[in-house]
Amino acid sequence: MLILLANGDATFQWKAGAHDEGVHLNGWHNYAFLVSREILGFIAITALYGLFIKYQHLSEIDDSYKAQRRFRNIALLIPFAYFGYGSMVAWDFEMTMVPGWHSASYAAYHFQSGFHMFLAVFTIFLYFIYRSGKLTKSFQPYIFNYMAQFMLAMTILWTYLYFTQYLIMWYGRLPEEMHRFNGMMLEGFGPLWWTFLFLKFILPFVTLIFTGNRHNPTIITMVAFSIALGYWIERYTWIAGSVDSQYYHYPMTSMFDLIVTLAVFGAAWWAVQKTLLRFGLIRSSA
Known part of the structure; x- marks a missing residue:
């Protein structure tokens, strides 16, 4: 996401002519607002998912009413939060790429x-x-x-x-x-x-x-x-x-595509493996 946001005009073709004479884009196309909401939204969803994993783990080792209800509440919140965040991503990176099309x-x-x-x-x-x-x-x-x-x-x-x-x-x-x-x-x-x-x-x-x-x-x-x-x-x-x-x-017809894809997959696999080991879901191979 940071790569896409940093690319600016190369990612969002409407940005180059956003301030041309006679062009009047809506507030949703304000680039500073776009970058802010995407980064803050990602941080918020990541934090929420982290809490979900934490509370799920605690609910499995703690049978108390408080632990069970806390996990239930965050599980109920996840779909609404993700749909809201997913809608924002859909609009920013796909639907509004062509201003006026919806x-x-x-x-x-x-x-x-x-x-x-x-x-x-x-x-x-x-x-x-x-x-x-x-x-x-x-x-x-x-x-x-x-x-x-x-x-x-x-x-x-x-x-x-x-x-x-x-x-x-x-x-x-x-x-x-x-x-x-x-x-x-x-x-x-x-x-x-x-x-x-x-x-x-x-x-x-x-x-x-x-x-x-x-x-x-x-x-x-x-x-x-x-x-x-x-x-x-x-x-x-x-x-x-x-x-x-x-x-x-x-x-996948350019070296940049291949490097970014491999880097993302590698980082994702490392993060998943570390999380599984941290919560004791898998045995260490060492």
Whole structure:
């Protein structure tokens, strides 16, 4: 996020001409306000998630009413806080990239897509941590069946919200609304557009509707990889599709893409491993 915010005009194409004569953007496009709310929102959500993990751990070792209720209260708060923060991220980094273009259901669509991806990544995490044999307290394999059912349900819901974004194209076909879709589907991003639809809907749906597949951890994890990759391509398509075609390139076709991706994955893996060790969820390999 800091890299995107630091890039300024390169990330937000509307910023370069925000103060030109005759241009009147709304207060939401004030760049200082944008940077402040994104950084403060991230810090607030990170702190809230940290408390959630802490209180969950305490609720497992302390049976008192106070500990149980404290964890319940923060668990109830998490969905509302995340939806609010997720809506802000959706508007700042995707929807308002083209000033004046908006979708009433975009925040819900973005939130659902992110939650769909979370289920996939969590399933992948469970699969490899389960097979590693490092868990101090293992879990039953039927958990993968639960995750498969959840992913199937969220695949269907994501597909519904996905198509709501195109209702304005199919019904109104207003030029000021069509240009965003044309940028994604007609100006070089057609293959990516069809790819993420296949990875996030077609493959998961036709695989997980069969009972046998929902009881096979390996197949479930393969579907999870499909959803996670599809989400990444989906986000790239929505964002890059809002920029003039001379400024974009296909993902992972530059050294910068590769370095940043590896750095982010490496930092995430280090943070997760440290957290698991800290709370005694896995055994140290040392």
